[in-house]
Amino acid sequence: MTDLARRRNIANASSGYDEIRVVLYTLIHDDSKPDEVMQRLRRHAEARDWVVHEAFVDFASLESTRTDRKCWPKAERLLKDRAVQGLVARSEDELAFYRLGKDRLRNWLLELPAFAKYVGEGPQRAPADAPSGAAR
Numbered sequence: 001m002t003d004l005a006r007r008r009n010i011a012n013a014s015s016g017y018d019e020i021r022v023v024l025y026t027l028i029h030d031d032s033k034p035d036e037v038m039q040r041l042r043r044h045a046e047a048r049d050w051v052v053h054e055a056f057v058d059f060a061s062l063e064s065t066r067t068d069r070k071c072w073p074k075a076e077r078l079l080k081d082r083a084v085q086g087l088v089a090r091s092e093d094e095l096a097f098y099r100l101g102k103d104r105l106r107n108w109l110l111e112l113p114a115f116a117k118y119v120g121e122g123p124q125r126a127p128a129d130a131p132s133g134a135a136r
Contacts, residue, residue, distance in 0.1 A: 021084040024055035027094040044119045062097045086115040
């Protein structure tokens, strides 16, 4: 048995799943290079022996809602349908910029259940509260 196979077997046994499938997601809102961001997310997932099921990149501002983005609904569907057990992204801010949106996202993931893993530095922290009428 190879070292990789042995590690994967240990991870599978401890998680209760035969394999952990994840979706990679990023929101490009600055001058970041999408390929480099995805490569970093993929390396992070594969280092944990997670299987990358799909990868999505959206191009929008941080303040945009997830529902207004082109690719987020695809990632959301994979999570809802349990095709994946988790999500790997650069930062929670890329998914929800304001506190209310973050709370909703966290509760939604708990209800599924699914996990989110945020890799490294992302955008600067959001203001504590959304502008009037901007619940995300």
